[in-house]
Amino acid sequence: MRRPMMAGNWKMNKTIEEAVVLAEAIHAAVADYDHVDRVVCPAAICLPAVRAALADSPVAVGAQNMHWAESGAYTGEISPSMLAGLARYVIIGHSERRQYFAETDETVNQKLHSALAHNLTPILCVGESLAQNEAGETDAFVSGQVRAALAGLTGEQAQGVVVAYEPIWAIGTGRAATAQQAQQICGDVVRRALRDGYGEGVAETMRILYGGSTNEKNIAEIMQQPDIDGALIGGASLKAESYAAMVRATDELYRSS
Ligand code: PGA
Numbered sequence: 001m002r003r004p005m006m007a008g009n010w011k012m013n014k015t016i017e018e019a020v021v022l023a024e025a026i027h028a029a030v031a032d033y034d035h036v037d038r039v040v041c042p043a044a045i046c047l048p049a050v051r052a053a054l055a056d057s058p059v060a061v062g063a064q065n066m067h068w069a070e071s072g073a074y075t076g077e078i079s080p081s082m083l084a085g086l087a088r089y090v091i092i093g094h095s096e097r098r099q100y101f102a103e104t105d106e107t108v109n110q111k112l113h114s115a116l117a118h119n120l121t122p123i124l125c126v127g128e129s130l131a132q133n134e135a136g137e138t139d140a141f142v143s144g145q146v147r148a149a150l151a152g153l154t155g156e157q158a159q160g161v162v163v164a165y166e167p168i169w170a171i172g173t174g175r176a177a178t179a180q181q182a183q184q185i186c187g188d189v190v191r192r193a194l195r196d197g198y199g200e201g202v203a204e205t206m207r208i209l210y211g212g213s214t215n216e217k218n219i220a221e222i223m224q225q226p227d228i229d230g231a232l233i234g235g236a237s238l239k240a241e242s243y244a245a246m247v248r249a250t251d252e253l254y255r256s257s
Pocket of ligand 1: 172234
């Protein structure tokens with residue numbers, strides 16, 4: 001059985017001091033729910049302090065982005081080796097980065113290769129816009145994003161990737177996909193693309209998260225779907241109570257199954 005993951009994407013929120021307070025509160029609230037991989041992704045500048053605050057915690061730390069190159073003339077960027085020792089995970093290709101910072105399938109692919117080469121576990125984000133959804137383009141677009149992102153990775157490398165399906169229309173809108181919609185895309189589109197690329201054995205081991213307006217009310221139904229192995233959580237991960245409630249609900253489901 002795939003191990004579930006609840007990953008908090010804090011986006012551009014929290015100062016260093018606030019991030020430490022939140023990390024400590026999250027640790028206190030979720031330390032016992034060990035059927036779930038618990039991950040927090042603070043802003044890059046907060047990583048050293050949050051990493052230190054969680055040094056003895058089962059809560060792992062992720063970054064929200066990175067450059068693919070080792071070093072060089074890329075003003076404002078952070079390289080994978082700078083994340084070494086600070087982050088175990090790195091979010092790659094979030095729709096906000098694709099939309100506002102011109103990330104493309106090609107740069108996402110370069111970042112995936114680079115993250116894996118540096119022993120970081122990428123959380124690869126894919127998902128369609130409202131217009132694409134309404135035009136019936138979701139399946140083709142999302143499977144194309146998965147294929148393009150994973151291009152050139154071996155099956156063994158692909159198994160080191162977590163995929164997050166995040167429909168753009170559901171992010172930060174309070175309008176989550178229904179559990180059935182999310183299952184349909186995670187299963188019939190994302191996992192099928194993984195199966196087509198790497199075969200059943202690899203596809204069945206890879207974790208697929210859903211993201212977009214998840215919260216403590218809708219998480220249990222989402223987590224009961226067979227092809228959904230966790231959530232990438234934005235707004236609801238900024239409060240220890242709501243994040244912990246989501247981890248607890250997932251822990252209960254997996255503890256009893
Ligand atoms: P949200 O964000 O939970 O606030 O919708 C999810 C995300 O962007 O990862």
